[in-house]
Amino acid sequence: xxxxxxxxxxxxxxxxxxxxxxxxxxxxxxxxxxxxxxxxxxxxxxxxxxxxxxxxxxxxxxxxxxxxxxxxxxxxxxxxxxxxxxxxxxxxxxxxxxxxxxxxxxxxxxxxxxxxxxxxxxxxxxxxxxxxxxxxxxxxxxxxxxxxxxxxxxxxxxxxxxxxxxxxxxxxxxxxxxxxxxxxxxxxxxxxxxxxxxxxxxxxxxxxxxxxxxxxxxxxxxxxxxxxxxxxxxxxxxxxxxxxxxxxxxxxxxxxxxxxxxxxxxxxxxxxxxxxxxxxxxxxxxxxxxxxxxxxxxxxxxxxxxxxxxxxxxxxxxxxxxxxxxxxxxxxxxx
Numbered sequence: 001x002x003x004x005x006x007x008x009x010x011x012x013x014x015x016x017x018x019x020x021x022x023x024x025x026x027x028x029x030x031x032x033x034x035x036x037x038x039x040x041x042x043x044x045x046x047x048x049x050x051x052x053x054x055x056x057x058x059x060x061x062x063x064x065x066x067x068x069x070x071x072x073x074x075x076x077x078x079x080x081x082x083x084x085x086x087x088x089x090x091x092x093x094x095x096x097x098x099x100x101x102x103x104x105x106x107x108x109x110x111x112x113x114x115x116x117x118x119x120x121x122x123x124x125x126x127x128x129x130x131x132x133x134x135x136x137x138x139x140x141x142x143x144x145x146x147x148x149x150x151x152x153x154x155x156x157x158x159x160x161x162x163x164x165x166x167x168x169x170x171x172x173x174x175x176x177x178x179x180x181x182x183x184x185x186x187x188x189x190x191x192x193x194x195x196x197x198x199x200x201x202x203x204x205x206x207x208x209x210x211x212x213x214x215x216x217x218x219x220x221x222x223x224x225x226x227x228x229x230x231x232x233x234x235x236x237x238x239x240x241x242x243x244x245x246x247x248x249x250x251x252x253x254x255x256x257x258x259x260x261x262x263x264x265x266x267x268x269x270x271x272x273x274x275x276x277x278x279x280x281x282x283x284x285x286x287x288x289x290x291x292x293x294x295x296x297x298x299x300x301x302x303x304x305x306x307x308x309x310x311x312x313x314x315x316x317x318x319x320x321x322x323x324x325x326x327x328x329x330x331x332x333x334x335x
Contacts, residue, residue: 037295038170039072044250045270046105047083047123051093053100055272058287061308062271063105067112070291074167075114078250078268079121079212084134091137098141116149120161120178121212121250127179154200162188164195170294171204177211183231189238196242206294207244214249217324218256218267219276228326236263246298254278255288255302256322257315258329264298265329271305280319288313300334
């Protein structure tokens with residue numbers, strides 16, 4: 001039976017050479033480059049005494065370390081940049097504190113070309129009644145020309161209190177956790193759900209959330225109502241459902257890398273006044289800053305700081321777990 005169709009061309013030496021060239025070239029193609037991990041510095045709780053426009057030496061040293069040596073891709077600030085939350089302070093005093101933060105911290109980062117993001121702490125603009133003036137002045141400061149961080153915003157409608165942005169393959173969600181009542185804020189909860197369901201979030205490999213007041217207690221003197229989230233598990237489950245890998249918080253002035261459920265919980269140490277001891281530990285408290293590396297996994301190195309001196313903190317020396325007023329978290333080693 002005859003089969004119709006185009007005749008097969010002869011397999012010539014020229015065709016053989018072309019095939020060999022194609023196979024050789026294809027086999028020698030280099031693999032796609034692995035994206036560089038994102039390096040993120042975490043500095044928290046800068047403030048000194050109420051109304052102060054000066055900062056401890058460790059704040060200045062930490063900023064120099066970040067701008068001159070670490071040069072990370074991003075700096076995250078989990079709140080308490082100034083020393084407000086005192087109604088007796090004048091508007092001029094609050095504005096002066098923001099100006100001092102800008103000249104001491106934000107301006108050096110801008111000059112170094114290092115982007116930064118922050119969350120509003122209770123001393124910056126508490127969401128509790130009676131601190132509306134502080135929130136108004138915080139919005140005024142961060143809305144001024146040249147002050148707003150240069151970020152790839154996904155949503156900045158409620159900036160500086162809550163917003164979302166992208167950096168490379170990481171989605172950052174900044175929530176208003178200036179109080180422990182996030183779970184009672186239905187508008188914010190709806191916004192969190194919307195942001196985590198967005199195409200911007202779903203297209204990234206890693207999602208990080210940041211707020212000031214932590215889900216669970218880690219520090220002596222902060223293990224009480226109002227110092228932690230009132231409904232930590234409901235907020236945690238919301239973040240977990242949205243694929244958030246880590247929640248970064250300040251407020252407790254104590255470094256502790258923990259976990260509950262599938263969510264990593266980083267309690268950032270303070271670079272300002274008043275480091276606190278961990279619950280269940282008799283170790284001396286220390287000021288600290290953290291360097292995260294975010295790639296296929298999240299890794300961290302945290303450094304104690306005193307004056308200009310720094311040293312690596314071995315997380316394995318911290319309590320294996322902390323039982324606080326609203327639940328237990330376990331230490332995690334992110335090496």
